[in-house]
Amino acid sequence: MSFRDTVRDWLAENVPKTVENASAEERIATAKRFQAALHDAGLAGLTWPAEYGGQGRTAADQQVFDEEAAAYDLPTDVFMIGMGMCGPTIVDLGTHEQKARYVRPLLRGEEIWCQLFSEPGAGSDVASLQTRAVRDGETWVVNGQKVWTSGAQHADFGALLARTNPDVPKHKGITMFIVDMHAPGVTVRPLKDMTGQAPFNEVFFDNVRLPAGAVLGEVDAGWFAAVTMLGHERVSIGGSVRRRYDPLTYANLADLARRLGRARDPVVRTELAALYAAERALSLFNTRLRQEADAGSPPGARGSVAKLAGAELLWRAVRVAGLIAGVRAAAWDEGDPAAEELALAINATPASSIAGGTNQIQRGIIGERVLGLPKEPQVDRDVPFRELRVGTQAKA
Ligand SMILES: Cc1cc2nc3c(=O)[nH]c(=O)nc-3n(C[C@H](O)[C@H](O)[C@H](O)COP(=O)(O)OP(=O)(O)OC[C@H]3O[C@@H](n4cnc5c(N)ncnc54)[C@H](O)[C@@H]3O)c2cc1C
Incomplete structure (x- = not known):
């Protein structure tokens, strides 16, 4: 049997019917059952490393799967941030322990992820973020606020950007962490958009303690981790x-x-x-x-x-x-x-x-990094973050 026939037969038998007016909890339970079955059938994470729960197959196989799946309304939206952004970043930058801990449950749909980048004073210019992570012995203590966090109300883990060194320029003192969204001190409040739905949230961190092993990539090299994840995000959003x-x-x-x-x-x-x-x-x-x-x-x-x-x-x-x-x-x-x-x-x-x-930000990136046009002037690039008038520091 060809791989295409295997995929076609499996999808025909296993894609659940859409239930009108299902609650968010019912939709998530359906999505989790479907994703686990997809993984058990050897069809989840087709190109991801086999060592960590993927299938280690080729891009051509993924293409076949996508073509067959296009005929269905797969209930997998809730996993998009994990599978499209956080997971690939863990595969790229994570330690062996992190990959072994997080990738398989993510591919099986057992754990849902969110992306904690934007803040009230740091969206397009996310490097101006003010959420702080301060080292205390073997742990980090996080305080601050994120906003527009898609799916945080359902998430088990988040990829968080926090400032770990305010004495260096803004891009150089940020670290990416893996955060347990059920940890004490994490508060999630849904935000409604103009459709009446609440796809995103504001998230507060109040003395949230993270272990040393929560750092994804290197300490103070979070900007590199962020750019890695944003690259995956743009393909993931543009592609779906x-x-x-x-x-x-x-x-x-x-x-x-x-x-x-x-x-x-x-x-x-x-x-x-x-x-x-x-x-x-x-x-x-x-x-x-x-x-x-x-x-x-x-x-x-x-x-x-x-x-x-x-x-x-x-x-x-x-x-x-x-x-x-x-x-x-x-x-x-x-x-x-x-x-x-x-x-x-x-x-x-x-x-x-x-x-x-935003579209304007994408145009700026394309101009500079795809077309090779001159860079926009960046007057704050070499100034220590502590001295910048951004976010709440603008009022100081
Ligand atoms: C549906 C939705 C889901 C989201 N989900 C998440 C999520 O899961 N996690 C997360 O961290 N964030 C999320 N966001 C936040 C999103 O990344 C930010 O809204 C976005 O980066 C813009 O930031 P801002 O809203 O602060 O706008 P601002 O940065 O304040 O921008 C305001 C305006 O100024 C323009 N502008 C700003 N800087 C420039 C520049 N240099 N050149 C030209 N124009 C400029 C912008 O294009 C925009 O028109 C989500 C947003 C939406 C709408």
């Missing part, structure tokens, strides 16, 4: 048209145009064709980045191209949706779930050009 945005794919909008009798309109057809071409180009670009990464050549700054293109694709799809559905794209009749899902996807679209680094 997430379930939330499903109504905005070419296929679903073409179907909507047929159902609403708009498929013969020449403008609708032209726009749908352009959307299809953009979606296909991005999908091929992402495949290429993934294959290169699996072959040992990480995408680096080109992940920003995927991330930016993914966000712009959604905005293009929103315009096409408006053209096809008119007022139905903004408001819906009760009992019209398709229109409701479309409006929610449209409302969620602005987030796509902010999360994971």
Whole structure:
């Protein structure tokens, strides 16, 4: 039996049906059961090292899996940050002990991860973060606040950036830590966005103690760890048209145009064709980045191209949706779930050009690091962090 047949048969038998109006807890329980079964079948973490619970297979096999899985709505969104960002960073930078402890449970869906980077005063300029980690004997003591932390309310672990040395320039005194989200002193408060859902949170650290083994990478080399993770993040976000945005794919909008009798309109057809071409180009670009990464050549700054293109694709799809559905794209009749899902996807679209680094930030990265344009002036690059007027220090 070919690998493709194995994947196809397994998915046909094991993908759970979507349950309308399921609670968050029910969705997570379903996702965990599915992910464990996927791992037991030898189909989770296909290209991850076998030594730590992956399958050690090729990028071509991953491609086959993705092609077969595209026909399904896999319930795996809750694992996206772990599998797409934190896990790959642990594989890249973690010690043997960290890989042995965290990778297998992550691939089996037993433990959920979140990414604790952004703060109220440090988003695009995340190197200005003020959460502190102070060494106390064999442990670190963390105090501070994070914000916009996706999925923190469900997370077991987080990858945290904290300042460990304020006396050196801002990029040089940061460390990445693995944090137990159930540890004493961690408080998570959900934040609602304009769809009415709460996909992200604010997270407070109040004298949270971390063991020395919680450092991911080197002490004070957290910026390198952050850049490593952000590279994975951009590919992961750019590469996945997430379930939330499903109504905005070419296929679903073409179907909507047929159902609403708009498929013969020449403008609708032209726009749908352009959307299809953009979606296909991005999908091929992402495949290429993934294959290169699996072959040992990480995408680096080109992940920003995927991330930016993914966000712009959604905005293009929103315009096409408006053209096809008119007022139905903004408001819906009760009992019209398709229109409701479309409006929610449209409302969620602005987030796509902010999360994971804004479009402007991606353009800056592409200009400097892909196109080789001159660097933006950075007047604070060599100034000790303690002397910068950023975050709450701006008021000092
Ligand atoms: C849905 C969602 C999920 C998120 N999930 C997470 C998460 O899980 N973990 C996490 O740590 N963070 C998360 N974030 C936070 C996200 O990374 C930040 O919102 C983002 O980096 C922007 O930071 P900011 O909101 O502080 O905006 P700011 O940095 O204050 O930016 C404000 C505006 O200024 C522009 N700007 C800033 N600097 C420049 C510059 N140098 N050049 C040009 N323009 C500039 C920006 O493009 C933007 O338009 C999430 C955000 C969203 C929307």
